Amino acid sequence: MSFSEQDVDEDEFGQSYEDPSKFEYNGEEFDGEDINPLSPLDDSGKPRIILMGLRRSGKSSIAKVVFQKMSPNETLFLESTNKIVKQEVDNSSFVQFQIWDFPGQIDLFDGSVDYSQVFGGCGALIFVIDAQDDYMEALNKLNTTVVKAYKINASIKFIVFIHKVDGLNEDTKMETQRDIHQRATDDLRDAFGSVPGLDKIHLSFHLTSIYDHSIFEAFSKVVQKLILQLATLENLLDLLISRSGIEKAFLFDVISKIYVATDCSPVDMQSYELCCDMIDVVIDIAGIYGSEGNENGPFDASTSSIIKLNNGTVLYMREVNKFLALVCILREDNFEKQGVIDYNFLCFRNAIRQVFELVSEEAQPTTNGPALAEEEHLDLANSS
Numbered sequence: 001m002s003f004s005e006q007d008v009d010e011d012e013f014g015q016s017y018e019d020p021s022k023f024e025y026n027g028e029e030f031d032g033e034d035i036n037p038l039s040p041l042d043d044s045g046k047p048r049i050i051l052m053g054l055r056r057s058g059k060s061s062i063a064k065v066v067f068q069k070m071s072p073n074e075t076l077f078l079e080s081t082n083k084i085v086k087q088e089v090d091n092s093s094f095v096q097f098q099i100w101d102f103p104g105q106i107d108l109f110d111g112s113v114d115y116s117q118v119f120g121g122c123g124a125l126i127f128v129i130d131a132q133d134d135y136m137e138a139l140n141k142l143n144t145t146v147v148k149a150y151k152i153n154a155s156i157k158f159i160v161f162i163h164k165v166d167g168l169n170e171d172t173k174m175e176t177q178r179d180i181h182q183r184a185t186d187d188l189r190d191a192f193g194s195v196p197g198l199d200k201i202h203l204s205f206h207l208t209s210i211y212d213h214s215i216f217e218a219f220s221k222v223v224q225k226l227i228l229q230l231a232t233l234e235n236l237l238d239l240l241i242s243r244s245g246i247e248k249a250f251l252f253d254v255i256s257k258i259y260v261a262t263d264c265s266p267v268d269m270q271s272y273e274l275c276c277d278m279i280d281v282v283i284d285i286a287g288i289y290g291s292e293g294n295e296n297g298p299f300d301a302s303t304s305s306i307i308k309l310n311n312g313t314v315l316y317m318r319e320v321n322k323f324l325a326l327v328c329i330l331r332e333d334n335f336e337k338q339g340v341i342d343y344n345f346l347c348f349r350n351a352i353r354q355v356f357e358l359v360s361e362e363a364q365p366t367t368n369g370p371a372l373a374e375e376e377h378l379d380l381a382n383s384s
Ligand SMILES: Nc1nc2c(ncn2[C@@H]2O[C@H](COP(=O)(O)OP(=O)(O)OP(=O)(O)O)[C@@H](O)[C@H]2O)c(=O)[nH]1
Pocket: 053, 054, 055, 056, 057, 058, 059, 060, 061, 062, 072, 074, 075, 076, 077, 078, 079, 080, 081, 082, 102, 103, 104, 105, 163, 164, 165, 166, 167, 208, 209, 210, 211
């Protein structure tokens, strides 16, 4: 991306930038439709995420709270699942996939289910362990499930949700996580003798609860494992924040509040919660005061919002497309150069569009994604 001399203006800080209106991508809006950044592994066209675990561990509650906006208290009345429930996550969502919720009582060896088909097309397997219960039986089932699934499909990503941690104090939480991590990896090591390659399995562990944002955060990490262009998106966000005086930036799937990427600085739960709350506020306000004729719902490419907190922090949100929004956290003094941030955002948005356009053009995208995130391809302005 480059621009010629005559297009350049200077702002009051002596910072030069191009008229942002020129950065509409060939005058078209990037609506993100028909692009799924996740790669399908079977002929359904959507990748599959499987939820497994013992009975009453919380699997259906997770799927309903995250993707059907059920309130956590309502899950108290959920009936036990007695057959595999398949849920499509695709309406109004950038990341499209299927969730298969397995009944807790299912026996992996009773022959009633064709597991080569189930695990063969699976992208990620989430095993849910109830941290408020005795977890020895759950650990045994985790081990047999991982071994069986890995034998069928060695590319599955395995994630363990240590769930219902809302009932535990901080010390017990940490101790439970350490203990489960230790036992689960030891059990897998013991199984190494029988299955070659098992030593390469990596289990990730997340402490989760449906009563706070931890379940959204953990699900974001799961979805990110399936995004082929993740490294490229992260590099783009790193470049954006370093040039714009931003402290933290999340690229959100607006409706699910899953973040599809963030910059390389660590995520703290409070920042993530603040950004989620901002999205809720914007959706509510846009729902009330937004234009009625907007067929895309409350959001379009020109939606933006600024919230100034009384601790000198600014939350800044910009729509990337119909489904995606960038939410940034920055210091109020750095927001004085909003023109630079806006300019950089438009470069960023174009780069994102190019990443996904290239991917949708390529039948077999490469694991690293296109090399767009290199500085010479992205002429960002520098806020300092
Ligand atoms: N305290 C707490 N309770 C939870 C949490 N998640 C789920 N629950 C409760 O756990 C119970 C069981 O939840 P379900 O979602 O039905 O469990 P499941 O794993 O789908 O159960 P099966 O369908 O029998 O396999 C419900 O009463 C939920 O309200 C959580 O994060 N914290």
